[in-house]
Amino acid sequence: MKISRASYPFLFAFFLYGAVLSTIGQFSWDLRQKLFLPVIIASVILFIIGIIVAIKDKEFIHMMVDERTQKVDRSAGYCSWWVTVIFVIVAGFLADVLKFTVSQLTFLILSEMFFSIILFHMYFNFKGEF
């Protein structure tokens, strides 16, 4: 998994537009319509920030992977997996109580998976020794 600090704005842009908007749309089409333009604007801004950081870090074409980044990747994947397992259990229970549809539950879980891997990756990347 080649993720660096330049990737984070791109990932958040994708998360906002792809995951958040879609998931909200599963629960409330009206809210999705209201949030559409702000999310698009935020995603474009994040995309531009990502390009600037990638150019500044000289990672626009080639991203270097080393032992520390591999350790970050492994730790983020491990923690994200466990959080997702707990989330699936809790969401499954809530889905039963609140009568979610299959696609609502699916989008929720996919959004959580994506969000947790980004968050944990950022946490371990900036944390230092762990």
Place this chain on the structure above:
Amino acid sequence: MKTRIKEFRARYNLTQEDLARKIGVRRETILFIEKGNYNPSLKLAHDIAKALQTTIDDLFIFED
């Protein structure tokens, strides 16, 4: 763990970027090692020492 990487870099007029590129790691990795926020593997410590023409013992200060 403290390091003398910055001192040796200055001796050879190397930036973090230069050193990172020389040994094939990211600049952030060198930054974290210099700050003592990341403990490199033995191989990486050896590569850094070799790039700075010194030994691991001279470069890294282990505190008990």
